[in-house]
Amino acid sequence: MRQLTMHIWRHCHIFFLLMIVTGVAWAAGTAYMGGSIKLVSQRMEWMIYPLFLGCFWSCLCPNAAAVIKKVTAGSLLFIFGNIIYQAEVLHISRPFEWLSRDYCNTIAGIIGFLLFAFVTTDWNTNKRYKALTGLLFVGALATLAVLQTRGALLGVAVAFGVVIIYGIACYIRKSALLVSKFVYVLLVCGMLGAGGLIMQSHSVVERTMSSVVAFQQIYIQGVAVDSQNAKVAIKGGGDRVFLWRSAIDMVQDYPAVGVGTSRFNDVYAKGYMLPQAREHNLKSPHNIFLHILVENGCIGYIPYVCLLGYLIAYLIRSMKNGNGQAAAVLFGFLVVLTQGMVDWPFLQRELSQLVWFFVSFVVAENIKRFQNKGD
Secondary structure, eight states: HHHHHHHHHHHHHHHHHHHHHHHHHHHHHHHHHOOOOHHHHHHHHHHHHHHHHHHHHHHHHHTHHHHHHHOOOOOOOHHHHHHHHIIIOOSSGGGGGGGGHHHHHHHHHHHHTEEEETTTTOOOSHHHHHHHHHHHHHHHHHHHHHTTTTHHHHHHHHHHHHHHHHHHHHHHHOOOSSHHHHHHHHHHHHHHHHHHHHOOOOHHHHHHHHHHHHHHIIIIOOOOOOOOHHHHHHTTTHHHHHHHHHHHHHHHHTTOSSOOOOHHHHIIIIIIIOOTTOOOOOOOOOOOHHHHHHHHHHHHHHHHHHHHHHHHHHHHHHHHHHHHHHHHHHHHHHHHHHHHHHGGGGEEEEEEEHHHHHHHHHHHHHHHHHHHOOO
């Protein structure tokens, strides 16, 4: 056990150090501004515990990743069936009628991330798992179409595109794919399907284009917010464009330590809400980078961005060493980051714990490879 602990520390110490520095920076600024220290500790727990415990469990149980994938596959099929049943059988047009908007976005982020958890070659070794993978892909895309969350759909499309570029690069370099050819073909079809879902859904396309037009007018052309572009922004899906403008103003006024964790809505509603905005009770500017910058300032933002950057670098390095688990997590993490540009599920419990738990599979696989080399 002591030797295993040392191996985990050797492979994860930079993760843990960056997490601790991030937590201390968040806590210091939050205590100074009177925010929620409890929420800071919870966000640290959602990262540290899944990574640490997942590494131990994965190293002690040789088939841990395969077991988790089987359980996850069953859970996904249940979720898909429930949501599609609600939409198609009960004829509820959008699931916001039985779930909150934030929870719909969280579920979509989870589905988008887990969609890529089954792309490695170790999962698709026989016809049964190939059939299950195909069923999961079809169910995931159908469920995302029902949820109609633009961030998750865009994230899935981006991740599919990266996978295709990765396959082309492997072909040019004549290197081995970390995904099976069956899954690669499935991913290509999935990208076309995701693009088709986006284009087929008139409401998603209309809302997305309205948001893009409003963003271009307000942030690129520098046009002042008026009644005309306010209507375009609201048509694009609510107050996001206004939130980003307000969040930038808050960062300019609180650049060092931010307004404090969990205090976004208090500060936003009292002095930064634009007249054209409609919603008063909002917990986030719906962008994970702006969220951290507003609540924790530059002191909390810099170590957090370093943590995410190191995670991406670690996954890429693991992929180069032939770790198939790293490929799955990296492609899924691209979905999460893309969604995080217009939403914030990654800063909430369910998605944060899931991502870091799957990162532990990558670390465990690297530890096993290191031990085998030592033997």
